Amino acid sequence: MVKVTSTPADDLTCGWFHLSKPRQAKPSHFGTTKARWVVVGAGFTGLAAARQLAINFPDDQIVLIEAQEVGFGSSGRNAGFAIDLPHDIGADDYIGEIETAKTSLKLNLTGQTILKSLVERHQIDCQLRPSGKYQAAIEDRGVAVLDAYRRGLDKLGQPYEMIEGKDLPGHIGTSFYRKALFTPGTVLIQPAALVKGLADSLPSNVTLYENTAITEVEYGEKTVLTHRNGRITADKLVLANNAFGMRFGFLQGTMLPIFTYGSLTRELTEAEQARLGGKSFWGVIPADPFGTTLRRTHDNRLFVRNSFSFNPDGRSKQKYLDRFVKRHRESFERRFPMLPGVEFEYTWGGSLALSRNHQGFFGQLAPNVYGALCCNGLGVTRGTVTGTLLADWLAGQRNDLIDFLLSSPGPNKNPPEPFLSVGVNLNLCWGQHRAGKEA
Numbered sequence: 281m282v283k284v285t286s287t288p289a290d291d292l293t294c295g296w297f298h299l300s301k302p303r304q305a306k307p308s309h310f311g312t313t314k315a316r317w318v319v320v321g322a323g324f325t326g327l328a329a330a331r332q333l334a335i336n337f338p339d340d341q342i343v344l345i346e347a348q349e350v351g352f353g354s355s356g357r358n359a360g361f362a363i364d365l366p367h368d369i370g371a372d373d374y375i376g377e378i379e380t381a382k383t384s385l386k387l388n389l390t391g392q393t394i395l396k397s398l399v400e401r402h403q404i405d406c407q408l409r410p411s412g413k414y415q416a417a418i419e420d421r422g423v424a425v426l427d428a429y430r431r432g433l434d435k436l437g438q439p440y441e442m443i444e445g446k447d448l449p450g451h452i453g454t455s456f457y458r459k460a461l462f463t464p465g466t467v468l469i470q471p472a473a474l475v476k477g478l479a480d481s482l483p484s485n486v487t488l489y490e491n492t493a494i495t496e497v498e499y500g501e502k503t504v505l506t507h508r509n510g511r512i513t514a515d516k517l518v519l520a521n522n523a524f525g526m527r528f529g530f531l532q533g534t535m536l537p538i539f540t541y542g543s544l545t546r547e548l549t550e551a552e553q554a555r556l557g558g559k560s561f562w563g564v565i566p567a568d569p570f571g572t573t574l575r576r577t578h579d580n581r582l583f584v585r586n587s588f589s590f591n592p593d594g595r596s597k598q599k600y601l602d603r604f605v606k607r608h609r610e611s612f613e614r615r616f617p618m619l620p621g622v623e624f625e626y627t628w629g630g631s632l633a634l635s636r637n638h639q640g641f642f643g644q645l646a647p648n649v650y651g652a653l654c655c656n657g658l659g660v661t662r663g664t665v666t667g668t669l670l671a672d673w674l675a676g677q678r679n680d681l682i683d684f685l686l687s688s689p690g691p692n693k694n695p696p697e698p699f700l701s702v703g704v705n706l707n708l709c710w711g712q713h714r715a716g717k718e719a
Contacts, residue, residue: 282497282499282529283496284493284494284496284527286594286595287494288524289348289596290354290357290630291596295542295583295625295627296360296470296471297351297352297356297472299470299472300351300356300406300470300476301405303476303479305349305350307490308489310509311510312513313512313513314512315342315343315513317337317340317516318345318516319333319342319344319345319520320494320505320517320521321519321520321521322346322479322490323353323355323521323663324355324667325522325666325667326520326667327475327479328663328665328671329518329520329652329667329668329671330342330344330486330488331486331668331671332667332672333674334482335483335671336674336675337675340485341485342487343487346490346492349490349491350476350488351479354522355472356472356630357472357542357628358471358659358660359542359565359573359583359585360470360471360563360660361413361660362391363658364389365388365465366380366436367657372428374432375432375435376432378435383680385436385438387662388658388662389465390668391668392467395469395660396408396467398481404473405477406473406474406477407578408474409469409578410464410465411468411561411563412464412563413466413565414460414461415564415565415566415567416459416564416565416566417458417566417567418457418458421568422458422567422571422718423567426442426460430442430461433463440463441461442460442461443459444458444459445458448460450557451562452559452564452574453556453616456614456615468563470577470578474660493507493508494506494528495508499649501647501648503516505517514648515648516649516650516674517648517649518651518674519645519652520667522633522655523535523594523633525641525651525654530646530649530651531641531651531654533693533700534690534691534692535654536694537590537594537632538590538591538631538708539600539630539632540629541585541586541628542573542583542584542627542628543585545581545623546622546624547580548582548619548622552619552622553580560576560580561577562575563575566586567718570712571718571719573585573586582619584608584624585608586607586608587607590701590705591631604629608624608627611719632659633653633654633655634657636694640653640662640685640690640691641653641690641691642666642669642670643685666685669685673686
């Protein structure tokens with residue numbers, strides 16, 4: 281018997297969730313249920329796995345369990361970039377080994393294609409737009425990163441455009457940055473709206489239970505999952521709950537629950553939009569991984585994301601929200617001095633599952649227990665494609681992408697506590713300090 285000692289608990293102030301179309305949450309599970317397949321986690325990975333299992337096994341009932349409400353957790357809290365290109369922050373040029381990068385590109389493009397198809401087929405209103413992304417820099421160190429990334433893209437044969445600072449206001453309004461590298465393949469979304477739409481368009485042989493946090497798991501020939509109001513017995517269990525997979529007894533001491541924080545302004549007035557200028561819809565990621573991400577949304581709000589915290593239990597902490605909203609305000613004012621009266625309407629945190637070697641897990645965890653875990657900050661595309669491919673592999677299929685994922689060494693082991701927390705917190709503090717004006 282494994283006791284699940286920590287369950288998801290996110291803050292109540294996620295702007296993406298509250299601004300997306302309201303939906304009626306599915307009931308919590310109650311009583312006793314037996315199922316051929318049970319998937320834990322209804323984010324991008326779990327929704328994709330449950331959908332594909334239902335397609336591959338049309339005569340089986342698939343149970344999908346979500347600890348909170350769909351769209352309220354991590355998948356609905358990210359910056360909304362469905363990135364196509366390899367995004368290996370451990371590599372000097374963001375690309376790394378070229379053959380691995382080509383496969384990563386194929387994985388990400390497959391994830392994009394799956395999402396685009398589902399959005400079109402089910403008419404999901406999530407503001408999906410193939411807008412590309414700007415990777416922007418202000419410091420010398422950031423400009424050097426852009427130059428290295430450009431060389432990596434040349435090796436990979438991918439298109440890009442280098443934009444000098446004097447021309448950037450015509451793109452993103454602000455004249456804050458010295459240079460940006462634009463790549464056309466990124467798709468921007470409203471993440472909570474997308475997750476909600478994916479949940480409401482699941483096949484008929486998927487039963488979704490929301491607000492059902494598992495508190496105990498007993499493994500054996502069958503897996504028994506217990507929660508406050510009942511239990512679910514699975515012939516086969518799929519874990520798609522990222523760092524919380526460690527709480528289920530697997531990959532312990534390998535994943536890092538890192539929270540990052542975002543703020544979203546009120547809608548800009550027409551006069552403010554005119555003062556800002558630039559395009560009406562865009563996204564900026566920083567040259568420095570510890571820098572600031574920006575977006576201008578479909579409804580003319582500005583989104584700011586920066587700052588990180590290490591929350592080992594995977595749960596939100598109010599003290600970080602209170603602290604980091606001040607950083608968001610400083611970052612906003614440096615970039616948008618022409619908008620002095622624009623206040624934030626929402627500020628929230630959301631978790632990432634990271635590993636020190638930037639590897640995820642894909643495959644079998646134990647007899648009749650499987651997982652697709654640790655997306656390393658690429659949950660929109662990578663979660664979608666790994667969840668889909670895991671379900672295909674469980675149906676006996678093989679291809680080059682499945683073989684690539686199965687060959688991964690998986691997340692490596694972290695140092696023990698207290699050295700882990702000390703080391704991670706020092707690294708986060710140093711990284712955010714070193715980012716300088718990029719923050």
